[in-house]
Amino acid sequence: MEFTRRDTLGLALGAAALTVLPYRVHAAGEEAIQAFTGGAELKEGGVQLTAPEIAENGNTVPIEVSAPGASAIMVLALGNPTPGVATFNFGPLAASQAASTRIRLAGTQDVVAIAKLEDGSFAKASSTVKVTIGGCGG
């Protein structure tokens, strides 16, 4: 064994995170969406979610949301034990309805942004972020 204990732990943790793939959509995620939208229909378009396709570090994944005219945008990481990430509320004087933050992802999963638009309708955008061991790029 020439691997240090730390490396072995690192590998083992990676393994733990990856063996339980793919993460199921947590029931809590559905509940949070229900609470936010009151069960309203979610249309595509009107909200933009920017996230990396593959996370460079699953512990701190930069994401950005924007929805012109929205009064609130909710962000969920559906595969996390606690899916709720944040809800950004925008007052009537907000110059733009956009926000960026960094989130922690337990494994490969869908990140979802739901915006409450000016007319009271709801829009959804979703993006799969992969969390990987990596190491074999050409």
Add this chain to the structure above:
Amino acid sequence: MFQIGKLNQMISRRDFLQVSMAASALVGASGFGNWARLAAQQALTQDQLLEFDTFGNVTLIHVTDIHAQLKPIYFREPSVNLGVGPNKGEVPHITGEQFREFYGIKDGTPRHYALTYNDFSSLAQSYGRVGGLDRVSTVVNAIRADRPEALLLDGGDTWHGSYTCYHTEGQDMVNVMNALKPDAMTFHWEFTLGSDRVTELVEGLPFAALGQNIFDAEWDEPAELFKPYEWFERGGAKIAVIGQAFPYMPIANPGWMFPEYSFGIRDERMQELVNEVRAEGADLVVVLSHNGFDVDKKMAGVVEGIDVILSGHTHDALPEPVLVGKTHIIASGSNGKFVSRVDLDVQEGQMMGIRHKLIPIFSDVIMPDPAMTKLINEQRAPYEAELKEVLGQTDSLLYRRGNFNGTWDDLICDALLSEREADIAMSPGVRWGPSLIPGDDITREDVWNVTSMTYPNAYRTEMTGEFIKVILEDVADNIFNPDPYYQQGGDMVRIGGMGYKIDISKPQGERISNMVLLKNGESIDPAKNYVVAGWASVNEGTEGPPIWDVVESHIKKLGTVSVTTNNTVEVTGI
């Protein structure tokens, strides 16, 4: 054959004919075939290789993925290069006879040898080595004599991949490439020199260092050292060249060596930049990319307004551009084996026509540029004795490329199993590394050409059967995820001492089955520990001897290397 799409709006039928003629000029002009090998070589001339009917008002010259190969080498193209999802069976995922049929290449011709794998060893005897930057220089000079304002664009993976590049920390390549006078460059393996060295080298470059997707990791803002794009005025046209570095650097390579940087595809920023340069009056938008071919194809469909993508990373060599919407994608091979010449007719903010030729650098046909030969030899002189030391011989063709295995990695895995006394060996699915033909000496330089890197330590550790499966599933998804944006552009990790079955059409977690320990024929037990030896770990602090020492010791013990056909991976879902 040529994908037309919306192009007919911009390019006349006449231009199309010119495109296809240029693509077949090499075969058409030389006019031989039927395995007339010696005649073929005698008939092949530098003039034929360079023959090009100058077109339009702008010329681009593309080189990429040279991997520090200063001297001529052999390079066998893959026999297995599978596409998935929308790219199943599409270029560049065709090989061998299928490839030759698709492009109308006759058996036994120079293009057969240059572009496909069949009969490689025998054709290599006739056609000889390829590449060599002194030959590349001759080609570049000839194109510049024809079109003095031609832009030379380097797609990256230039400062990595050889004994001298490792020992000079990329300086040999910088010196030689600077003499070639590129106009811009983008990056991948360069970053494995570490961010301090990258900064030092990039700050000294007399040309543009580009990467719109190279970001400061802390602030998630564009990194100051790299410009997103550079402007050029050529042939009366205003040209924007946008750089796109390899998107998955900190994932596929050790991020701890360049923690200040973040990457990603960032196609939304690419669109913003295309819009920006168009608004500032760009007549032509070129992307110098290290995305890999399938990622470039997808990006061309997502981002509007790119005229030409010069594609690198996945080492594909294509004799014709591939058209996605209005974007032409050019793939120029690797290891100095090819140079692409792309002539464009650009008028009033529109690309009106294209003529393209993938020029194979046959080193026995193209005269070396003596000034460049001298410069290359100067870089190598301090190391000549070490480079030339003969470690053994090979009876077999040694090559790397292919999705699942190649004989070089079979040999490296054998070295790991025997020198490190392991049950199972792992060798990374990188795509660089030249070939050797049967009867060749194996020198230290040859071993370094397929192993050189800044994180070479050959580890030895225990892994459970379950964890080994997790690794295989993870790497398989990096190549066989049906969405190219989730692919990292490498091949499958090579495995020694263990066989397995893979269904490439399945999702992650379901592709790998039937894992068998070869030494006793027993199925791999998920709960049991196995001794695994491997190299190129991205983890900081990995311990073990450098892989080149392991391989060198193994070859010296063998004397003559013979690698038998590897049937340990069964592939389905093709």
